[in-house]
Amino acid sequence: MKKAPTIRDVAAAAGVSVSVVSRVLNPESGPVAPAKREQVLSVISELGYRPRAAARELSAGHALTVGLVVTDLANPFFAQLADRVVWEARSHGVQVVVMTTQEDPHLEAESLDTLLDRSVGGVIATPTGGNVEKWDRLRDLGVNVVFVDRAIAELSDVDVVSIENSDSARRATDHLIALGHERIALITGPASTSTGRSRIGGYRAALESASISPDPMLVRDVPFRGDGGGDAVGSLLASPDAPTGLIVANTAQVQSSVRRLVQMGVRIPDDLSVIVFDDNPWTELTSPPLTAIRQPIGMLALHSLELVLGRMQGRLPAGARTIEVMADFVPRSSCAAPARLATSKSATR
C-alpha cells in the first residue's frame, strides 16, 4: 500500500517551493513564471499528484460538496432528481452527499447536523416541514439552502424550486371537466405543505370556473409515506356518491393508488377517469396507459443546483428566489367521458 504524494513532494521534485505549486494549482492566486509552471505541471502528472480535498476544505472553511436531502431514493421522483443533481454537479466539479429522511423530522435533523460537520457549501432538500430553527441555524452558519418540490411556510426567505403546482392541478381538473365530469376527486399531499395547498387551490379554481360546487369529501390530503393513497381510493370509491374522475396529485402515492385501483378491478376509463402526477416510465405500460402530469425533473435539478452553486460563489443577488417551472400535460388513454351508467347508478342510490 503506497502513500499518495503531497504538495511538498511535488515542490521538492520540481525544485520549487510549495507556494509555487499551490499557485499553479490555483491560477488566480498569484503569478508563476511560464517555465516553472510547465515544470511543475510535468512533475504533477509524472507523480500522479492530486490535491487532497480534506486539506483544501480545512483551510477554505467550506467544501466543494452539496448535500441532497430527500425522503428516499426508492421513490422514482427523488431517484431521478438525485440522478440529475449528481450529473449536473459532476460537470461543475462538485460532489453530492445524499441523505434520506424517510419523511421523519428527527432523521432530517440528524442529516443536517451531519452535513454541517462536513462543511457542505449548500443543501438541496425536500423538507419534511419540521426543524424550522435547524434550517435557520444552517443558513446562519453560511450554508446555502434550496428547497425543491416543496416549501415551508415559516421559512419564507429560502430559495424554492418547484413546478407550477396550482396551474398543473388546474389543467388536470379542466381536462376532466371538459370531458363532462362533475364529481372529480383529488388525492394530494398534506395540506400543511405548500405543494398540497397549491394543488388544492388549482383544483378548486378550475371547479369554480366551471360553476361546479366543490365537495370537501372529494379532496383527500394524505401523508407522503404509508399507504394513504390506496386507502383514499378505497374510501372514495366505496362512497354512495363515488367520483367519476380522479386526480392523484401526491407523487409519492401514485403507485399505491394505482395498485388499489387494479386490485379493486376498477375499469379505467370506463368506471373512472384517472390522471396522475408522475412521469414514471411505467405509467405508460399499464393498461390503459395513464394520462399524466409530467414533472420536468431535469429542470428542477438544474435550477436547484444553479441556485446553490450561484449562492456558493456569491454571484447571486441577495433575497430569496422562487422558481416555478411548467409541467407537461401528457394525455394518454385513462380519461374518457363519464359513463351514463355510472351517473345513473350513483343517482339511484
Next chain:
Amino acid sequence: MKKAPTIRDVAAAAGVSVSVVSRVLNPESGPVAPAKREQVLSVISELGYRPRAAARELSAGHALTVGLVVTDLANPFFAQLADRVVWEARSHGVQVVVMTTQEDPHLEAESLDTLLDRSVGGVIATPTGGNVEKWDRLRDLGVNVVFVDRAIAELSDVDVVSIENSDSARRATDHLIALGHERIALITGPASTSTGRSRIGGYRAALESASISPDPMLVRDVPFRGDGGGDAVGSLLASPDAPTGLIVANTAQVQSSVRRLVQMGVRIPDDLSVIVFDDNPWTELTSPPLTAIRQPIGMLALHSLELVLGRMQGRLPAGARTIEVMADFVPRSSCAAPARLATSKSATR
C-alpha cells in the same frame, strides 16, 4: 453569519487543554478525570460544538465516507440499491458520496479520481468493465473496494456481492420448460460481464437438462444502456421461428423490452410467456402482471456495506470474499403453456 465553535473554543470555555477535549471526544485515546469529562461535555452541548469532518480526515488520512459508483439512479435497481446503502451507512455514522458513470469507463475513471481526492475509506461499485489498472491503483492506495451486481474477470481479488445469477436464470428457464416451452429466448447483459455469462450459463444448463438443443439466435446479450432490449425483442419476434417464451435478464433493459412488447401489441401470455429480472413495483401493475425474478436489493446493499466497513475497520481476514444471495422467483400471470396456434404458425413457415 456566525462562526461555528472549534475545539479550542471548547477548551477555553471549559478551562482545559485541547488534548483533554479531544480525549473526551475519542474515549479510547486516553484517560480523562470524570469531573472534567462532565465539564467538557456540558460546554460542548452548551456551545453546540461539532467536530469538523475535514480536520479529522486530514489528520486521520482517510474519511468516514464511502463512495457509491453506479450507472445511473434513474434505473430503479440502482436507485433502490443507493437507497438501502445510504440508509445502512447512516446507521453506522458513515456518509455516502454518489457518483454515476452512465456506463462510460471514462466517466468512471473520473469518478474514481474524485473519490480518491476525497480520501474515501471504501467504494461500492457496479464496474463498467474498464479501468482495470485504475481499480488496482485505488486498492493500492488503501481504498477498500466492493463490486456489487457484477464482477470484473481481470480483478479476481476484489470482494463481490451479487445474486446467484446462474441459479436464477436456470430457475426462470426451468419454469418455462415445465410449461411446455422449447423455444425460449434470453435477453441478458453483455457477455463481457460476469453477470451476463453466468445467466447464459444457467439458461443453457436448464435447456441441456431438458435435452433441448440451444439455439444461439435466441440468446441476445445487449448493452446495459440504450434501447438494446427493445431492439432484441423486435428482432426475436420478427424471426420466422419466433420464441414462445422470453426471459429478460438484463435489469436495465426490462423497461425497454416490455415497452416494445406493448407497442407491438404482443398478447402476454397468449403469444409469448415473459419472465423479467426486476422487482420494480410497477411490474405487477402491468397487464398481465409480470412473472419476475426479484433481486433482494436490501441484502445486496447490506452485504456490500458490511464488507466495506469491515475492511475499513480491519476486522475482516485478508482474501477476497464473494457473496451470492438467493433471488426470489415471483410467479404472476405472464407465463402460460405455449399456444398450439403459435407452434403451428411457426411450423408452417
Next chain:
DNA sequence: TACAAAAGTGGAACCGGTTCCACTCGGTTA
C-alpha cells in the same frame, strides 16, 4: 541613469482536529 512599479518567489502562519511526549501528582511497593 535612476527609481518606481510589477512580476516572481519562498518562508511561515493558519485552518481544526489528533497524537505523541514530557511532566506532575497521588498512591504502592521494596
Next chain:
DNA sequence: TAACCGAGTGGAACCGGTTCCACTTTTGTA
C-alpha cells in the same frame, strides 16, 4: 524513606493544503 508506577494533563508537532507577506529580480518610465 526512596524508588516506582499509573492516571491525568497540557504543549507542540503534524496532517496537506492556502494565503499573506517580505523579499528579490525584472521591466517600464521619466
